Amino acid sequence: MRIALDAMGTDLAPLAEVAGAIQALKGSPGDVEIVLVGDESVVRAEIDKFDHVPEGLHVRHAPDRVTAEDSPASVIRRKPQSSIVVGLRMHKDGEADAFVSAGPTGAVMATSLFTLRPLPGVDRPPAGAMLPTAKDLCLLVDAGANVGCKPHHLVQFAQLGSVYARDALAREEPRVGLLNIGEEPGKGDDLTIEAHALLSAAPGINFIGNIEGRDIVRGDCDVIVCDGFVGNILLKFYESVAGYIVDLLRTQLEADRSDRLDLEHVFRVLDYAEYGGAPLLGLGGVSIICHGESPPKAIRNALAVAVRAVRSGLVRHSAEDLQTP
């Protein structure tokens, strides 16, 4: 098996690619070969820095590099000698069995689509992404390749996600959840209400129904389907929130000059009950909604929010602002 790896994709290119390829070859059985695709002299210079280069590492010359400034749709035409176009062409022509790139996402997607073509029956090929959960990894589809999806696209995402979960994640009968804003079938926007009906009737899909934002980390699904707009926002938010929370912990450890940890402090910073309820805006009065699980502290804070809103003249200011746009 031969994998074509874009050597010019990462911010650290080609260092991260060369080092990653060498690590991968050391850890895999002998039938895997990796072809680094990029400027040959640059890539070879990087390889030469390593003492032990395993068998099965090759280089294919591709002098050009795609940048974030390139329009994704024009890469094939404008940069035919780029590592992305050359690597995908190798895969298309059977010289490689797969292509991996850390280049600009839009360019890799568009060029993959043009070069490898969608399978019959696939209208809008989606991107998958792995989400860590309390149980196991879960596949999010679509993670950002398509916005403005139709209900039948979400059914295709469910089918493709199920195959991936079986083949790459070894889940026997992958459970598919539809990302939505309520559990009941009638909840959601036009897209998810109709997609729920289609998914319920689709053969070969183990559809477990709607799942809400708070269900994701529970890990009761193998595959979560959604439009690429919400999928992309969710994925990027999740990736950033881990770093944010670890930073919170680090700051606290340093402030305490210890390696003991007051978990309650961190939890408090992130606890919705600290911030009072959700104000309804744009009404002729002040109405604050709290969680049903609110403890006394959350009620106290919601009352403080109400007091602030009344004292500041929120309703009058809102009326004035909307009148004079």
Next chain:
Amino acid sequence: MRIALDAMGTDLAPLAEVAGAIQALKGSPGDVEIVLVGDESVVRAEIDKFDHVPEGLHVRHAPDRVTAEDSPASVIRRKPQSSIVVGLRMHKDGEADAFVSAGPTGAVMATSLFTLRPLPGVDRPPAGAMLPTAKDLCLLVDAGANVGCKPHHLVQFAQLGSVYARDALAREEPRVGLLNIGEEPGKGDDLTIEAHALLSAAPGINFIGNIEGRDIVRGDCDVIVCDGFVGNILLKFYESVAGYIVDLLRTQLEADRSDRLDLEHVFRVLDYAEYGGAPLLGLGGVSIICHGESPPKAIRNALAVAVRAVRSGLVRHSAEDLQTP
């Protein structure tokens, strides 16, 4: 100032409400009064459990209680003696200056809308929610009241959110960001592309442009506007992820039988680089996309994902599954 507080909203009602109201009165200046709205005998029995009840705590009898089973739109007609309807009517009639409830969200929203009415110029009153960030709290609008918004609704959300940020959060010139899947003005779905243009031209809004999912926790905005569908999913996800991460930490502390903490372990569980790249699905080949910031480890793992996909016959299985739906 008098706040009407639904005493029958929380899962712990009326305990959480009574305790929260007493805490709030103890912490606020003498001009605040709180009216607990609910079954008078039940509420008074709860109040009697407290040794020191501050001045300014009142009870208004409302024998009925709204449950999650009630259709939100029919609450006013079917349960006119419920704590939600009675409390909002008090506010409408000037007997209270605000209303706070932890009752079923849909019922509180619908009854607030019918009773308090939207301000002139407001088509779809949104819900706000506070998000903790690395800098300061940030207001998310809409957090779930409206799905299927039009671009001009998002402009109204920006106006209402700006007023709230000024009045309740003391931000002088609130920075408004549009939640989207790319930074550039042309990025997004139909809604956000058009909303970006409207927000850029709207007077009185300090619009700082698109913000992506990964920007939220940075805290560079005072107000984030979005459709209620994505807002609701994001909010519920954020609320749950804090608990998940604290659980990860607790589990690790217990496993180590220490109160020392290996932050790297936690970070690793949540680190996208551990899970390889994002596979494009439904194509006539295997194409894996990695982050531009990928370190060698992420490239190694993406190569492992590619190897698994090739070895398992992912493309063939996908083609078969899509052919025989």
